[in-house]
Structures are given as structure tokens and as C-alpha cells.
Amino acid sequence: MRAVLQRVTDAQVRVDGELVGETGPGLLILVCAMQGDEQANADALATRIAKQRIFRDEDGRMNRSVVDIGGSALVISQFTLAADTSRGNRPGFSSAAPPNEGQALYEHFAKTLGEIVPVQTGRFGADMAVSLTNDGPVTIWIEA
Template sequence: MRALLQRVTEAQVRVDGEVIGQCGAGLMVLVCAMQGDTEANAEQLAAKVSKCRIFQDDAGKMNRSVVDIGGSALVVSQFTLSADTSRGNRPGFSAAAAPEDGRRLYEHFAKALAGYGVPVETGEFGADMKVSLVNDGPITIWMEF
């Protein structure tokens, strides 16, 4: 699985003009299941995300995790993280998991992350979503399991 983490002060996702998920200080997590991924990959990724120390401590160093700061997460599916740009100018997405597998693993990831005590809200799998956020730092981290 692939994830793009952004440290945010706030984030929200809208579908048809309606806010369906949001978070305050914490993480915006864009997630993509790849072909061959399993629930174990989703669980490993959730563990890593929950423990990733990208929040500042009292000394201003990035030593705290989203759990440590009592932050929340907005988790949004984004199959375009599977993009292959090695040939031509049009990205290919054939490495992404099939939609039914992608949905299952995306939902499993969100539940696993919540299991670490992180309040999690989500987007709507497969929907045309409008995401807005305030990237704090900016801090953006790529992860893959």
C-alpha cells in the first residue's frame, strides 16, 4: 500500500458540495492499495502512520506522532498514487488494486489507524471528491508497504 501523509492544521473532503469528512490538527492521509496488497500491508501502514514522528516537541524538533499530540486524521482513497509515469506523458494506473480490493483495504487501513487511538474520518471511495487542507510546515511524507 502507498500513502502520502501531510501534516495539517485542518483538512476536509466534500462530495456534491457537502462536507463528508474533516479533521483538525493532525494528518491528511491519501491512500492507495496496490495489486497484491493484503490486510497485513494495511495494518503495517497504519502502525507506521500512527507512530511517524513529524510533529514538533517543546524544543521544536519533529519528535511527536499524531497519537502523541492527540491529533486526528482524514483518510482519503487516491488510486492515482499508483501512477506509472515511466512511459509517455499519460500516467498508467494498472498497478492499482482492483476497485473491490482497493475499497476493502482502504477501509481496513482506516479502521486499523483508528485502532491506535487516532480519531479518523474518511472520504467516499470512488467518489469525485474535493479535498482542501492547510499543510502545516509544509510537511509531506511518502510511505509504502
């Protein structure tokens, strides 16, 4: 699985103008299930993300995790993280998991992370409008 983490002061996701998920200080996580991924990948990714020390400590150093700061997460499905841009000008997405598998892994990832920190989600497969205030800015790409 692939994810992009953004350290945020706040983030929201809307579908058809309706707020469906939000977070305060914590993480906006864009996540993509790849071909061949299993629940073990989702579990490993959730654990790794929860432990990432990307929040400031009292000395201003990135030394705290989302757990350490009592933060939360907004998890958004993002199949375009599977983009293959190696040929031509139109990305290919064939390395993404099929939609039914992708949705199951996305939901499993959100549930697993939700056992560690409070989690809200977007709506899988929907056309979503995501807004955020990136803190830092800190943006990190991670795989498991």
C-alpha cells in the same frame, strides 16, 4: 500500500458540496492499495503512520507522533498514487488494486488506524474536493 502523509492544522473533504470528513490538527492521509496488497499491508501501514514522529515537540523538533499530540486523521482513497509515468505523457494505473479489493483495503486501513487515533474518511470512488492547511509544510510518502 502507498500513502502520502500531510501534517495539517485542518483538512476537509467534500462530495457534491457536502462535507463528508474533516480533521483538525493531525494528518491528511492519501492512500492507495496496490496489486497484491493484503490486510497485513494495511495493518503495517496504519501502525507505521501512527508512529511517524513528524510533529513538533516543545523545542520545535519533529519528535512527536500524531498519537503523542492527540491528533486525528482524515483518510482519502487516492488510486492515482499508483501512477506509472515511465512511458509517454499519460500515466498508467494498472499497478493499483482492482476497485473492489482497493475499497476493502482502504476501509480496513481506516478502521485499523481508527483504533489508534480518531479517523474520518472520504468516500471511496467519489469525485472529492479536498482542502487542507499543510503545517510546515510537511509531506511524506510512505509504503508498507
